[in-house]
Amino acid sequence: GPKVLQIPSHQIIDMGQMVTLNCDPVSNHLYFYWYKQILGQQMEFLVNFYNGKVMEKSKLFKDQFSVERPDGSYFTLKIQPTALEDSAVYFCASSLPGGKDTQYFGPGTRLLVL
Amino acid sequence: GEKVEQHESTLSVREGDSAVINCTYTDTASSYFPWYKQEAGKSLHFVIDIRSNVDRKQSQRLTVLLDKKAKRFSLHITATQPEDSAIYFCAASPQNYNQGKLIFGQGTKLSIKP
Numbered sequence: 245g246p247k248v249l250q251i252p253s254h255q256i257i258d259m260g261q262m263v264t265l266n267c268d269p270v271s272n273h274l275y276f277y278w279y280k281q282i283l284g285q286q287m288e289f290l291v292n293f294y295n296g297k298v299m300e301k302s303k304l305f306k307d308q309f310s311v312e313r314p315d316g317s318y319f320t321l322k323i324q325p326t327a328l329e330d331s332a333v334y335f336c337a338s339s340l341p342g343g344k345d346t347q348y349f350g351p352g353t354r355l356l357v358l
Numbered sequence: 359g360e361k362v363e364q365h366e367s368t369l370s371v372r373e374g375d376s377a378v379i380n381c382t383y384t385d386t387a388s389s390y391f392p393w394y395k396q397e398a399g400k401s402l403h404f405v406i407d408i409r410s411n412v413d414r415k416q417s418q419r420l421t422v423l424l425d426k427k428a429k430r431f432s433l434h435i436t437a438t439q440p441e442d443s444a445i446y447f448c449a450a451s452p453q454n455y456n457q458g459k460l461i462f463g464q465g466t467k468l469s470i471k472p
Contacts, residue, residue, distance in 0.1 A: 349402040
């Protein structure tokens with residue numbers, strides 16, 4: 245099926261540092277998403293993004309979080325500064341526009357904040 | 359907000375038998391219900407979905423049933439095989455799916471015994 249790529253697969257950083265998670269979505273997809281999964285728990289929606297704008301964000305999407313996709317390159321999630329509770333696996337997903345379309349997920353970035 | 363509950367945290371069936379995983383949701387306006395499979399250490403893999411305009415959808419060994427009155431949907435896997443072993447997540451999209459947010463259940467770990 246369609247492939248979403250994420251870089252890096254793992255990241256370890258010190259609390260307070262900045263981190264950028266990169267997502268390479270499916271090439272013709274126009275909706276992009278970030279989800280957070282803490283070990284052993286369910287996936288939780290963070291934010292979705294379309295046409296250069298955040299469409300919706302959850303309460304987990306703190307002020308320290310930001311997303312962008314400059315010039316059709318990677319869709320990124322930046323956390324600045326990081327906190328211990330940001331440790332989780334972050335999954336990117338993408339879908340076609342028009343609503344009611346399947347979201348395809350990347351392999352995730354495992355973030356550990358020390 | 360929307361809540362999705364997955365009733366079985368673990369399920370063990372003998373190879374060749376059928377497995378059923380049940381989910382309930384709270385938002386009457388939810389209209390799209392995908393299922394994902396997650397193998398250990400891997401990302402979510404789309405399995406099957408159902409939209410609220412039908413109450414049943416089948417794809418090979420998989421069938422999804424939707425009971426809108428009871429706000430319940432279920433995944434049925436027939437003739438189970440060892441490769442069906444994984445964590446299965448149900449999800450629902452609240453209200454306007456054009457926004458794309460998926461609310462996930464807690465996951466059901468399905469084990470297929472030889």
